[in-house]
Amino acid sequence: MDKMPITANGYRQLEAELKKLKSNDRPEIIEAIAAAREHGDLSENAEYHSARERQSFIEGRIAELEDRIARAEIIEPSKLGGDTVKFGATIHVIDEDTDEQLVYQIVGEYEADIDKGMLSLSAPLSRAMIGKSIGDSVEVTTPKGSKAYEILDISYK
Secondary structure (H helix, E strand, C coil), rough: CCEEEEEEHHHHHHHHHHHHHHHHHHHHHHHHHHHHHHHHHHHCCCHHHHHHHHHHHHHHHHHHHHHHHHHHEEEHHHHHHCCCCCCCCCEEEECCCCEEEEEEEEEEEEHCEEHHCCCCCCCCHHHHCCCEECCCCCEEEEEEEEEEEEEEECCCC
């Protein structure tokens, strides 16, 4: 079983979702299935089939979250440091073509959200920046073509 790096915040989010699914969603769907059963013939009962489908989704998600939590290796970025990019780093970069400044944090695969600046460790930009220092340029091939970024700052919060 491979360990997956994750920040403490990402781990807390996984635990919170698992707790909600087990303590709220699972009991609610069990009640919905029981109520739908009372309506008679299950073969033509859309409520019953919908509730069973939802139950299947919830149980699958619970299993997935339990697996992720079991494989999680919590890394606290604030305890890291240094002047090179590694997991947990918050990196300020500038797009060398557009002069647009961007901020990314390199996080685990399960907590990545590009809209929030949370970049997966396995993303091409992350892989290109790992081991680089302030002032270094990185080039990444994207679906829209090649992009070049200069690293302006690296911090561990």
